[in-house]
Amino acid sequence: MRKIFALGVATSLLSAPASAAESPLRPDQLAYRDLLKEMVETDTSITTGSCTALADKIEGHLRKAGFTDAEIHRFAVPEAPKEGGIVAILPGTSKTAKPILLLGHLDVVVAKREDWTRDPYTFIEEGGYFYGRGVADMKAMDAIWVDMFMNLRKAGQKPKRTLKLALTCGEETSTAFNGVKWLTENRKDLIAAEFALNEGGSGRTDKRLDQGGKVVVQTIHVGEKTPVNYRIEATNPGGHSSAPVRDNAIYELADALVRIRNFEFPLMLNDTTRAFFSKAGAARADDMGKAMVTIAANPDDKAAEALLNTDRSFHSMLRTTCVATLLDGGHANNALPQRAGSNINCRIFPGVSAEAVRKTLEEVIADPRMTVARTDNRGPDAVAPPLDPKILGPAEKLVAKYYPGVPMVPMMSTGATDGVFLGAIGIPSYGPPGLFGDPDGNGTHGLNERLAVRSAMTGRDLLNELVRTYAF
CATH class of the missing domain: 3.40.630.10 (Zn peptidases)
Known part of the structure; x- marks a missing residue:
């Protein structure tokens, strides 16, 4: 691959x-x-x-x-x-x-x-x-x-x-x-x-x-990184769509997905990525190259991080990432949804456990009505x-x-x-x-x-x- x-x-x-x-x-x-x-x-x-x-x-x-x-x-x-x-x-x-x-x-x-x-x-x-x-x-x-x-x-x-x-x-x-x-x-x-x-x-x-x-x-x-898939799911008793209520599985799922979209895992470096940003950055004469060298020396530099985050590859190399990739919900056009779920595909930074990421997703969603479960086990962390x-x-x-x-x-x-x-x-x-x-x-x-x-x-x-x- x-x-x-x-x-x-x-x-x-x-x-x-x-x-x-x-x-x-x-x-x-x-x-x-x-x-x-x-x-x-x-x-x-x-x-x-x-x-x-x-x-x-x-x-x-x-x-x-x-x-x-x-x-x-x-x-x-x-x-x-x-x-x-x-x-x-x-x-x-x-x-x-x-x-x-x-x-x-x-x-x-x-x-x-x-x-x-x-x-x-x-x-x-x-x-x-x-x-x-x-x-x-x-x-x-x-x-x-x-x-x-x-x-x-x-x-x-x-x-x-x-x-x-x-x-x-x-x-x-x-x-x-x-x-x-x-x-x-x-x-x-x-x-x-x-x-x-x-x-x-x-x-x-x-x-x-x-x-x-x-x-x-x-x-x-x-x-x-370690690839791991999680399913987040909201459930509800449902009912007739002619009498809607705010307690709706699809709305709860939508709220959760927005929170996940807006959440940024913290920046992390290891020996490999530090060497990458330092060496590859030194070969560049532009602002991005300067930011690469800076972040390798000082991972707390927010200005350098902000610039690096504009490059999708660099952004991914600097942290764990999670993104919604699949969506399902409801069972009939005229019924309130009894279930709605989404697959969240995460690429986990070395040294971070899959269980720790699952718990982080729970905290980000902050809705006890929803479940977060790992759905696959391709291999070890x-x-x-x-x-x-x-x-x-x-x-x-x-x-x-x-x-x-x-x-x-x-x-x-x-x-x-x-x-x-x-x-x-x-x-x-x-x-x-x-x-x-x-x-x-x-x-x-x-x-x-x-x-x-x-x-x-x-x-x-x-x-x-x-x-x-x-x-x-």
């Missing part, structure tokens, strides 16, 4: 050409392209696809490269046979160095052919881009991990650290079988690692690459990983190598990834830099999803070198 938002970095200061000139692909890149094509053309949506089918194909590639029964582990549950996953292990030579986990989700958001310009499950290269559902979120990275494992085994190269690869299903659908959740609860031994590399990090261009865009920033994903220099240092050096003049900025996602399940069992999850996207989001979760060929190939080279730096 790769989350895209405007980083607001000044392009005049940080412009740099996207790495890798337009040239014929190397043989190793062509092999990677073929693997990515196979992944994209294997439908893994929750409605018409199968993660298990793609995991079967990945297993075949790994076995052909030389992986054995002892190194390949498949998993699924009877009630979700199409949502299976795979774990592969490349043993390291060290008995003391802890493993590294490479994580990826195989499932994609549903895509309807009638809405797309091209068939979403046909891999198409056009105008310097790869098109197809999942090419950006996140099969390009999945293919990088699989390709890396295959090449290391074929070359007979043995890392110092054991490398583990987990490709799972269920990240894109909260009601589906979630493979990472299952692994943390049932086969923790398979994924035990010092840290994990997952989705979330990325670069951004100042405009579409095919319109002359340049990469202006690379991010490393360090932490995320998010735990912010540390800004570990052993993780960030090598990544920053490689960004300087592959994207000269482009800064790497730590970023906390306002969305969600499966890394939250790993954090709950003590495995910090980081989204490394390398790939990059355009400001419009590249159609991720939407129509005509695409990824620049240069993004895929440069990202592949950077991530291969990064994993080698960590593991060898």
Whole structure:
């Protein structure tokens, strides 16, 4: 679930050409392209696809490269046979160095052919881009991990650290079988690692690459918010609409929603967001950049906060947010409503519990007649990983190598990834830099999803070198 938002970095200061000139692909890149094509053309949506089918194909590639029964582990549950996953292990030579986990989700958001310009499950290269559902979120990275494992085994190269690869299903659908959740609860031994590399990090261009865009920033994903849904509900005895009374469930709900709309959760910073605002702000010459630097140094500066709140992305990064997303009420045109409710979708800042937010909503509504109940449990509360220099240092050096003049900025996602399940069992999850996207989001979760060929190939080279730096 790769989350895209405007980083607001000044392009005049940080412009740099996207790495890798337009040239014929190397043989190793062509092999990677073929693997990515196979992944994209294997439908893994929750409605018409199968993660298990793609995991079967990945297993075949790994076995052909030389992986054995002892190194390949498949998993699924009877009630979700199409949502299976795979774990592969490349043993390291060290008995003391802890493993590294490479994580990826195989499932994609549903895509309807009638809405797309091209068939979403046909891999198409056009105008310097790869098109197809999942090419950006996140099969390009999945293919990088699989390709890396295959090449290391074929070359007979043995890392110092054991490398583990987990490709799972269920990240894109909260009601589906979630493979990472299952692994943390049932086969923790398979994924035990010092840290994990997952989705979330990325670069951004100042405009579409095919319109002359340049990469202006690379991010490393360090932490995320917790998504939680609550239902607020008003109930009433109802009655005939010809004799209305003020005690009306719909009115009570409307009043509650207005209070929620007007409520602002307090500003919060952690190590990641403080580093983000400080570093990204310093790269800007405008008032917003000054406010970013100021808030990192002094979170009590109300003027800086007010300016930052005018940017929806910055506003969300600075606090827990809750917003009404669904509404229902009443049962007949000529009857007073007996029930009215709304879904409140919250994105909770790391370190704040879901129960604390529920209680805050109760206090904000301030109406004992109404109930506030959590309606889902996608996963545990998010735990912010540390800004570990052993993780960030090598990544920053490689960004300087592959994207000269482009800064790497730590970023906390306002969305969600499966890394939250790993954090709950003590495995910090980081989204490394390398790939990059355009400001419009590249159609991720939407129509005509695409990824620049240069993004895929440069990202592949950077991530291969990064994993080698960590593991060898």
